Amino acid sequence: MTEMHDEELRCIGCGAIIQTTDPDGLGYTPNSALKKGLETGELYCQRCFRLRHYNEIAPVSLTDDDFLRLLNHIRDAHALIVYVVDIFDFNGSLIPGLHRFVGNDNPVLLVGNKEDVLPRSLRRRKLTDWLRQQANLAGLRPIDTLLVSAKKNHQIDQLLAEIEKHRADRDVYVVGVTNVGKSTLINAIIKQQTGVQDLITTSRFPGTTLDKIEIPLDDGHKLVDTPGIIHQEQMAHVLSAKDLKIVAPQKEIKPRTFQLNDSQTIFLGGVARFDYVKGPHAGIVAYFENSLPLHRTKLANADEFYKKHCGDLLTPPTSDEMADFPPLERHEFAIKEKSDLVFEGLGWITVPAGTTVAGWAPKGVDVLVRRAMI
Structure with a gap:
């Protein structure tokens, strides 16, 4: 935190001490947002701001050891991996080394989110083929590739059918980097299955980075929402939340x-x-x-x-x-x-x-x- 105040400033959303130097750390907020927050009296860290306005869950303080522990946990699980990417930012959606950690027996279902904003003239099959080719270049061999819109609830029925088709007595792990709409997709799945809207809320996300949310399935298995992994080479980490809109x-x-x-x-x-x-x-x-x-x-x-x-x-x-x-x-x-x-x-x-x-x-x-x- 820059030394411009005698007392600590805290986020009114989560209580973290506000700081402007470490984008990955607790309480981070850009200087421009800090200035505005002081003027309005509504001082939120960037994580809480995005959570409130965009329903984006951003993990913080993800160390290399934490990252490896999460990936090893996925490898040790007996699971279908639902890998969510942003169709406008495939490379920024890549989880480095994921292909080495999913395990030989864990199939990967590739899901391209935000289909609703594509022009109608764009050939969906072309884009699906391109996403699969990009995944192959990154070392992944998905069993199928789907385009969905979590926000508009497009193709959620088809996604659920594909999950049931491929999970074969497995748990389901939903993985992705931050800002790809993963938590919105989880909420869409839950709503489709149970009729409950926005089950995943801020209260379900304790401060620890690696806490995960487990949603029971009918057969005793579970759907696991893993924390979004920060990928710094994303436009979302360059701009303020207001500019992102x-x-x-x-x-x-x-x-x-x-x-x-x-x-x-x-x-x-x-x-x-x-x-x-x-x-x-x-x-x-x-x-x-x-x-x-x-x-x-x-x-x-x-x-x-x-x-x-x-x-x-x-x-x-x-x-x-x-x-x-x-x-x-x-x-x-x-x-x-x-x-x-x-x-x-x-x-x-x-x-x-x-x-x-x-x-x-x-x-x-x-x-x-x-x-x-x-």
């Missing part, structure tokens, strides 16, 4: 088309950037949260434009959040076929073949290329 897709994405010449740039607020480096005059289509402002400018002026306008014209982040915002890193690609340039956690831009493009994202957040989904 602006950049993370919330409703069905409406495509936005730009006619570009080469050497033009599009800024995605101030959080990312797309450069059309080389190619013919062409229409490119952007798929991002509808409220995320997109600004076009010349590539030659882009660096200076960003320095001058990030925090005001280019937001988020806002000017008072700039000090904590990481620099943007450039990723260049030569596009051989019609492709999507994916900004993990944000969305994607569909670009034509025979072009050179670059994507800029906060340090640690992935930018990658896949075959066009639309």
Whole structure:
């Protein structure tokens, strides 16, 4: 905690001492949120804020030993593993080393969440195949891959049928990193099975990081909700909760088309950037949260434009959040076929073949290329 107060400040949600230095630690809140909390008298740590406003359960103080203990517990269990990922942030959803810890006899069912915000024109089968291929590259061989929306209750019946089909006298472990909607999915499953809404509440989450929630199944086995594992290379850990609502897709994405010449740039607020480096005059289509402002400018002026306008014209982040915002890193690609340039956690831009493009994202957040989904 920065030494700006004589007495300790505590989160009114959980009682943790507020601190602004360790994003993984108890009581963490960004400087911008601390200032606002002091002004309003409602001072919440980031974990409680996200829990209250987004129903996101964020674990804290996860040490390497804790992490290994959790993974070993999964390996020693006789279970079906339901692995929940964010379809907008697959790499950020990866649990490092999970394939080594699920055990040879524990099947993995891969579940891509947030299907409801995909454009209707996107071919779901294409995306399902891509998710499975990405999982294979990470060393996982899922027995099946499903797309669901925990928030909208889409495909929950199908998920339950797949769980029953594959669990074969096993427990069911639901695993995932933070911010993929895992707890919302658990609540959707419980509601579907029992009619009880929002059974998992804040009171069910004691302060210990590795406590898990066990929900009994009819045959004596249990559904186990494991704590979300923090993965720092996520857009969710770069932005404040307020900004996340602006950049993370919330409703069905409406495509936005730009006619570009080469050497033009599009800024995605101030959080990312797309450069059309080389190619013919062409229409490119952007798929991002509808409220995320997109600004076009010349590539030659882009660096200076960003320095001058990030925090005001280019937001988020806002000017008072700039000090904590990481620099943007450039990723260049030569596009051989019609492709999507994916900004993990944000969305994607569909670009034509025979072009050179670059994507800029906060340090640690992935930018990658896949075959066009639309």
